[in-house]
Amino acid sequence: MTEIEQYRYRKLNLQFFAQDGPGGEKTEEPTTKKLEDARKEGQVAKSQELTTALSLMGLFLALKLFCGMVGNRFLLLFTGTYDMISTIAVEDMDQNVFGSIFSSSILQILLAALPFFAIAFGVAFVSNVMQVKWKVTGKPLMPKLSKLNPISGFKKLFSLEKVMELVKAIIKIAVIVALSYAMIKDKVENIFILYQYDNLQVPLVLVGNEVLDLGVRISAVFVVVGFADLLYQKHKFKKDMRMTKQEIKDEYKQTEGDPQIKGRIKQKMREASQRRMMQRLPEADVVITNPTHFACALKYDKEVAEAPVLVAKGADYVAAKIKEAAREHDIPIVENKPLARMLYYNVDLEEEIPQELYQMTAEVLAYVYGLKNKAG
Helix, strand or coil: CCHHHHHHHHHHHHHHCCCCCCCCCCCECCCHHHHHHHHHCCCCCCCHHHHHHHHHHHHHHHHHHHHHHHHHHHHHHHHHHHHHHHHCCHHHCCHHHHHHHHHHHHHHHHHHHHHHHHHHHHHHHHHHHHHHCCCCCCHHHCCCHHHHCHHHHHHHHCCHHHHHHHHHHHHHHHHHHHHHHHHHHHHHHHHHCHHHCCCCHHHHHHHHHHHHHHHHHHHHHHHHHHHHHHHHHHHHHHHHCCECHHHHHHHHHHHHCCHHHHHHHHHHHHHHHHHHHHHHHHHCCEEEECCCCEEEEEECCCCCCCCCEEEEEEECHHHHHHHHHHHHCCCCEEECHHHHHHHHHHCCCCCECCHHHHHHHHHHHHHHHHHHHHHC
């Protein structure tokens, strides 16, 4: 094997052990956005086992409570149907008569069974809402070509999820067999004497009660298995939703924008604001300085504003540029450390000074106007 072939072989093996997703291993907790996107796609942590178990439990409990009433209704239905048939003359029997009797019987049976199916559906609905809250999405119903990929399907056959499904199926079968055996073992003597009853209704009631009791017990065990499966599904979902550091960075760029681009935009905005500020500087009446760190330029026009307006301000380098421009345009520069600091930190550009600074600013302006009058 040549050196090139050895290198390719090592590279192929490394790729085989690479983690899924860009940016390496998924060690970070999922962001709120990823969880919301997964929810929109119908990806949630829920247990179908728990929903099925609760539905079965509700169905068997409803049957146990109302079985007698429904049984009597069925007996009346069959008795009424046979009485109706016996009263019809043989020559009147035809397809329409039998069709009418049959459809009426089926309708009565469906009406009798409807409450039980409604209870099972209601329990399933409430179970799903309790697990994943209420949010309707149709995306899981959309066809996906990726689901038809035979390679992906083959991989799923040997996945941990399939192993868990197999374990749950084995537990279910074991539970059904164990509970059924325990019931038959305890009731075997009663089963053998059922044929001694003259009234068929008695053994039917006894067998029905035992079957319903068995169904409730099995459903109760399935509910426990369902809750355990729910905990597993939540753990698995949280693990599957984990993100790499690179995925978090990419998501932040998509939602908030690239930090470098945003920084450049802010820099451009600051530069444009400074250009506008320097263009308005020649209109100022006075520049108040710290004297080295801060410089604030004020303009006072009684016809435009009731108080002086801050037309420019800056610190350090910008302050030096403001003072330089003030000298070029013969704008008075007055040193007043407290006033300069308060103007810089408390007043925005193109904003009138607050009332608290009126007195200090009026003294500076009076001084400046006095200088202008002497020069004039």
